[in-house]
């Protein structure tokens with residue numbers, strides 16, 4: 001059996017630990033066509049980074065191949081280069097103009113409140129009781145909107161993750177579309193609300209001035225939501241599991257100098273965005289393999305982040321790793337606009353855990369069965385000894 005046929009991202013073994021398969025692919029089959037995923041799978045750091053960098057040859061939106069999509073579908077991810085970078089500058093400017101220290105303070109109070117609610121529980125599900133409300137509060141804070149019921153955010157977040165898989169022909173495309181419609185209604189409500197502030201207000205006021213049409217703003221808000229909610233939800237689960245299983249790492253992170261490089265290293269080592277995809281606008285080659293115009297390319301960021309040619313000791317968590325040019329926040333023109341925010345949230349989470357009673361696992365974690373997001377679906381834990 002070739003390594004390519006063993007690549008089954010939804011198999012329980014790969015959901016739990018995909019890295020041995022990635023290492024084998026990097027060595028034997030760094031560029032191969034996968035029938036079920038319906039895409040070229042690439043796993044080497046250099047190839048993944050080059051594809052992400054070349055946003056003209058490899059586009060995010062399949063509809064851009066041959067024809068440019070209309071504003072109804074466009075977003076910050078799919079706009080043509082000039083307008084995309086204007087919108088990106090607007091969002092990044094809005095993030096940087098916020099008082100991160102103040103936001104850090106309110107993130108910390110939110111975590112403390114959530115911890116108080118579960119402090120006495122003999123067992124609770126971290127993903128339901130902590131990850132979901134934490135990701136929801138932080139995302140609402142960042143967007144400058146009122147937060148709906150955390151259960152609505154959680155359903156939308158998980159549905160969006162399934163939609164990304166559906167874009168690749170996996171899972172239930174219809175369910176993904178329904179979630180998108182429901183979320184559209186929520187964005188409409190936020191845009192019309194009088195009490196929006198922060199990034200949402202900036203987008204509402206300034207994007208129109210820049211001539212960015214309303215549907216593009218709406219779709220971009222959707223992307224900001226899933227970019228923020230989905231990654232903070234997933235990474236808080238991955239991180240807390242790692243900290244429980246690695247008390248040495250948990251102790252070392254008490255050193256403030258190690259905390260920021262340590263969080264960044266965690267994103268390299270076990271980040272929430274397992275993979276992303278692009279479509280070739282022209283026939284081209286990757287590592288001598290012909291990629292036809294219109295072919296999807298599945299970029300396995302998590303594999304690239306463990307490439308031994310780029311990272312010495314790739315399978316070790318090196319808290320002060322430098323340099324650390326990982327792809328966990330993407331790379332190039334579509335790299336993450338909220339990385340600062342994501343790192344801040346995870347840093348506050350680690351600090352709060354240091355100040356709380358020891359957290360322990362009370363059952364077996366269950367993985368969320370998605371191809372593109374690496375997340376836990378259920379993580380039973382307790383603060384009670």
Ligand code: HEM
Nearest residue numbers: 077227228231273276328329330334335336337338341342
């Ligand atoms: C631990 C936290 C986070 C991780 C690991 C992460 C990861 C990523 C990755 C890998 C990409 C590139 C996707 C691609 O190239 O296809 C990306 C893009 C993006 N992220 Fe994040 N992200 C995080 C937090 C956030 C937050 C908090 C926000 C919102 C404020 C956000 C908003 C976005 C947006 C809007 C894009 C698309 C940018 C564009 O296409 O120009 N992310 N993120």
